């Protein structure tokens with residue numbers, strides 16, 4: 001028998017049973033979720049109906065999207081064009097993956113953030129001091145043919161469900177990027193071409209039930225490093241967003257997706273649109289699953305503000321960098337309240 005057979009790598013495999021969480025998950029006083037003090041986001045995170053994007057109302061919807069990117073950095077979308085069955089099959093296959101026996105799941109385990117398919121836990125266990133109450137599977141998914149062979153082969157429903165979901169979300173991401181370009185008074189295809197060779201990374205976050213949710217996070221406050229994120233949730237709420245200096249809870253509604261501005265859109269828009277702090281809290285009663293899709297530039301793409309958005313009144317805020325440099329710093333830095341963007345700020 002292998003000596004390591006009793007070692008538990010993943011949270012899901014040692015989480016159940018004890019009424020206490022291990023000390024490495026306990027956040028210091030002052031950095032805890034205050035679960036009772038957080039209000040629902042209400043109108044602060046608008047719901048935008050995307051059905052109007054393909055008709056005479058396009059301009060109105062584009063304006064709504066632009067306002068949301070500017071004011072909240074977050075919005076929800078409904079009538080987004082992804083069929084319910086596609087969402088459902090993805091959630092179902094993802095749950096089935098995380099419910100597989102440990103030995104089957106562990107075939108995909110790796111702590112190396114540069115690997116294109118990997119199952120891991122917390123955020124980056126190689127560099128972090130405190131752990132987060134999360135296991136996650138990360139998959140590169142564009143172009144699908146380059147990566148699908150690496151994806152988990154169990155359960156058998158997983159690959160087809162994830163491939164179908166990934167291609168639908170990519171179409172939605174491109175529609176949103178066009179609308180966002182227009183909302184910045186740029187050509188519709190501006191952002192799409194500024195990303196160079198596109199990349200698309202999906203995560204499946206699995207947050208087991210937690211006996212002491214008031215002491216820890218599923219994910220602590222962070223900003224997403226990519227361009228835009230499109231998040232699907234399983235109906236259990238847990239996402240919180242920073243709004244006017246206060247955390248607000250975003251309710252998970254079936255069929256709706258949550259979209260947020262990432263750091264690269266903040267750079268490309270020269271600060272017009274904001275990448276906003278958000279976090280995930282966990283709960284005692286229910287496990288939770290969320291599927292963010294991070295739409296990204298290719299690693300070699302040089303990211304910089306659109307010329308049209310730089311002038312005397314709006315000086316360039318960030319130095320040029322390649323997205324690969326950016327993500328290196330992001331993974332090494334760990335999740336922290338300050339943004340990785342501060343490292344690339346232009347000096348006065």
Ligand code: OGA
Pocket residue numbers: 203205219224238239278279280290292
């Ligand atoms: C993320 C994230 C939020 C959630 O994975 O970057 O912010 O609700 N997830 O799981």
Ligand code: NI
Pocket residue numbers: 222223224278
């Ligand atoms: Ni995030």
